[in-house]
Amino acid sequence: MTVAAGVGYVLIALGPALSLFASVIAKKPFLILTLLSSTLFWLISLIILAGAWRAFLPVKSTELWPYSILILTSVGFQEGIRIGFWRLFKKMEDMLNAFADRVSKPRLFLTDKMLLALAGGLGHGLAHAVFFCLSLLTPAFGPATFYVDKCPSIPFFLISAIIALGFVIIHTFSMVIAFNGYTEGKRKDQIFVPFAHLIAALITLINLVPGGCNIGLPLLCIMAGTTLYYSWQLVWRRLTEHQTTRSSD
């Protein structure tokens, strides 16, 4: 599809990620480090999952239910890891605060903690996009295009890019919601993230049905939008509450 289309697909998949990186994360080296380590974390979780599922793959069935079991276990595992990630984050926060006290510098602000969550989420999202979309995108820079039998109306690379875009947003902002939820102990937030992740992953199963991508892709985008909106509401609420508590000191 030529270089123009190839660049276009890269930008569709990674546009928001690049924007976030450039305007928020690039300025603080610690956030870059957080991003990179969360990327690594996510890839390791994939390796473990692949090892665990090795014996059962490839799934030769044309039914959808074996795939749902696969998705259920994988999402469950990754959400479990996310709690672990959060525990690590808490430990790191304590260490940083202790260090700050020692050198009589201010402790981590709420915004800092949220930025760390954002960087962590973005790391997950970037790993997903690079691994599941960019690695396949090299042929897109050539002259040919490709259509999957089950989805004859949308080119394969475009589907890939849009799915990657959706998951970048979902992963990034899920982390923000999740960290806040675990910190505050709010059940609603804690349940929202695994739920959203699971639903988004199951939505992709719709693509396995002939013509399903015409429904699956918009649904995925709606899911991403929902996550984004929820996260925005949560952050706004938290920051305003925090301000009021502070100013009331």
Place this chain on the structure above:
Amino acid sequence: MARVRVFLAVLFLLFTSSPVHGADNGSDSVLESVPDLEKAMYLNLKSYPCVRLLNLSGEIGCSNPGNDKISAPIVRLKSGTISLARPSTVLLQEEQMQDFFLRVSGDMEFSKNVAGVLVEPSETVNMSSGFSPADKFPQSAFAPYSNTSYEWNLPGSGIMWNKYDFPVFLLAEESISTLKEIVGEGNEASPENVAEFDLVMQTTKLGTHDSETCLKDQTCLPLGGYSVWSSLPPINISSTVTKPIVFAVASFDSASFFRDRSLGADSPISGLIALLTAVDALSHVNHLKNLKKQLVFAVLTGEAWGYLGSRKFLQELDLGSDSIRGLSSSMIEQIVEIGSVGQSLGKGGTLFYAHAGGESSGTKVILKALEDASESLGSDNVKVKKASSMNPGIPPSSLMAFLRKNTSASGIVLGDFDSAFSNKFYHSHLDNASNIKTSSVAAAAALVARALYIIANGDATLDLMALNDIKVNVSLVEELVGCLVTCEPGLSCELVGRYISPSNGDCPSHYVGVFQDTPSASQKPSYVDDTSRFLWNFLADMTSATRDGTDSCTGDCSNVGDVCIGSETEGGGKCVISTTRYVPAYSTRLKYENNIWHVLPANPSDPMESVDPVWTESYWNTIGLRVYKVESPLYDRLVLAGGVFVTFASYLAVVIARTQLAKVVKRD
């Protein structure tokens, strides 16, 4: 980590979108890696190209117009198409080929939008009127008579002798289903199917447009190969030959619009097979040494491209080279050429025609021998008739070269046709095994074998018992047809495997090819093609008097005058006494000097040199054809715009969000 990637890749397929099913002839093939994806995107189609050939005055054949690959959307040619809207790849049925190429040569408006041509072979060949891209009188300039407008090849259109500035490919049978899947019934919506041709010719790249310039600049090679001759029984090299010679000849090269699809089943391979079978039949006769004349068999190549084999053979005879040691042109008394003999089945028996050329007393001998042989075959009902006197002379054949060289020579061309070729697919890719009948070839072999015995017997009393013992091995004919004219088993058949290990065990191709060697007097040339090597080994075996205690060999034999048969095979070869030699076949106007081929001026005493086109074939790097889907340029720009939009919109959103949140936080 690489193994993990594979697991993860499979995991990907399950995590996100559907398992990607490749369009693999309908079968569900799951793609598991990026190379698999590329293979599913770019479909290589097995096909046969038409290449660029040059002569002294210009070019023929096909080539990409420049230095790059060409790609254009595929359009099926419908009858009644006036013109093409934009540069396209024209998809033709075989039946449309002749009209299309004739039109392209005449109509500039039409041809300027022809970017490439794909020819789809028909499953049922319903070309009842025949198809031949050759001329109506092939190589008429070489004829020893002046009526060059006589039509020997009635379906001839001459389209293979024109120059085309676009690539043309014939699809192989196995690619038809792939193509049907891709092209469907002419859907013109985006995405379009595009064919990409890689047929870049060196002569086009470097602008050398005729044989002389391209040979000088080394962008082409002359056409040529190696002919083989053998004598039965072997000639004693120490004594100069004293017996007159009966010379039996057949050619083994053909031509076609498509370089690698020249089977030439009827013309000329049926004649070749008849000759080889006759040699086998005669090799069982006991007392050949006592016959009055010496039998010599020659199989010539390059005949379709200016009678290269026969003219070079005659030149070597004049020069007395090593390659023809034991022969002398003055001793050749009769020449019997076996032309197309695969289609002579008529009502109850076979009928062949003897086309006589040259001095009449000599031809009378041959004709009488043929008639006597036919009589002796009695119940087999193999008849021979003299060709019509309304014919201007002999048909296009190697005999033409012999007659023009020596007007006192005499010979006969045996064929299955009288006044015009019965082969409706002369020099086309359709002249395949279904175009000949084994029984016709076997009948010709029997006729020729007995006739040669009678001629070699001279005026001595004929031993009728011995004559009637000369019988043809019909299963050998079938084997040879299977090896030389079909793709299954083709050159990987058992008979060929006994003598050589073919470099291409696939479909045999009888295009003479280019002369890659540096000409030398050696009898162990480096670049001999599969067919020539097989013929050399086969003839050496058939005409051999095996030495007692055969020693195995891989190259040379200890005794001078012995040759090593089957040296390439796994078990090694064996040394036999045989007079079998390679004779190079390339234009007599070429001379190899200082690593370059030079075109010499025409020898005024040789009338054929002035009409010799001196054919060469351009060098080429790779030749390929692939098909893929392409989006419209508008789509590509939209995708790029979309990506840029998404990036900027998200950047804007982030900036706005940041300012909003900063207002909330209000740090002092």
